[in-house]
Amino acid sequence: MARYTIETYGCTSNRGESRAIERRLRDAGHHPVPDAESADVAILNTCTVVEKTERNMLRRAEELEAETADLIVTGCMALAQETAFEDADVDAQILHWDEVPEAVTNGECPTTTPDTEPVLDGVVGILPIARGCMSDCSYCITKFATGRIDSPSVEANVERAHDLVDAGASEIRITGQDTGVYGMDQGERWLPELLRGICAIEGDFRVRLGMANPWGVHAVREELAEVYADCEKLYNFLHIPVQSGADTVLEAMGRQHTVEEFREVVATFDDALEDWTLSTDFIVGFPTETDADFQASMDLLQDVEPEKINVTRFSKRPGTDAAGMKGLGGTLKKERSSAMTDLKMDVVGAAYEDIVGTTRRVLAVESGRRDSVQAFDDAYHQIVVQNASEYGIDPGDFVDVTVTTHNTVYAMGEPVE
Ligand code: SF4
Structure with a gap:
């Protein structure tokens, strides 16, 4: 969970983008704070209508960079003049509006809780299936708020999905900190059964499975891939954050999977599905990440070619084990993040070019x-x-x-x- 502040300049459309970003940040459990000094992340949503505005945007970015731990610049100027901020030596992540919420998340899982009722947002029904996870990631502050997973029954969640469809949902978004371990607190692995149950509901709608960590998915990968192949309502989309291409870093992060296990999940889905989207996340600049570890992450990204990639620059969260580790310098983290973002653009661009x-x-x-x-x-x-x-x-x-x-x-x- 991050503390964020957002500043918006320009037209009504840009303000609408900021509202959409804020809604997604709040849904993920992040907290707004009034100024950059008390924020983990400051977001500058820019405008570039005239030259004077551009100068103001650059000046404001420099001020925010000095005041906050992390700066994200988005909006029209960021997209139209991406290099202007780098040329001015502003240390910021330059992102499309749609990419901002994931970047704020810092590699942690969303904090959406299942004890809030499912929400119908337009035609999208948001269905939190379980609160908590079965992990202890060393960089994560979310786990302090959510704790160990507490899974309601499959029947209860199917019933809630049914209500959303009855209320007009055309898309059911299944969320949770780690959907892959749903049922594990009961000694079960209920995700495949849940997906079949929801897809069996009558109606013309789609189902999107939210984030699942590779270790939980790995245990049920064959069964899960079969469900995807059988259920037309299920988007062929899997979001499994790998976070690093080096096993030593994964161990220091407290992740419970290896790079090979991640690859095995991808290979299983490649075998089962003709057309599917792999979404994954990388944290760059983790305190123990060496040059070779970073290169391993770049190699993994290039090799598995995800169609959706979130790149997060590591930042410390208070009270976590990783906060006590000696960090890498900001310049190195920035260089690695820029290099991976460039590669991401090439890989994702090629995937879209194909269609x-x-x-x-x-x-x-x-x-x-x-x-x-x-x-x-x-x-x-x-x-x-x-x-x-x-x-x-x-x-x-x-x-x-x-x-x-x-x-x-x-x-x-x-x-x-
Ligand atoms: S799986 Fe890891 S990152 Fe996600 S909530 Fe649990 S401890 Fe945090």
């Missing part, structure tokens, strides 16, 4: 900027459709689209007439 020219059925889930809708295909590729009102597309609609282009983190599509 340009194809036609896919997508579900529109959310209205976006300037009369667009955000939609997802069966493999959870994000495809933005513009002029939605002209085509009569609303959130909740299924549409056939041809992918026309991409901008690295998402594709653009046009409805098939």
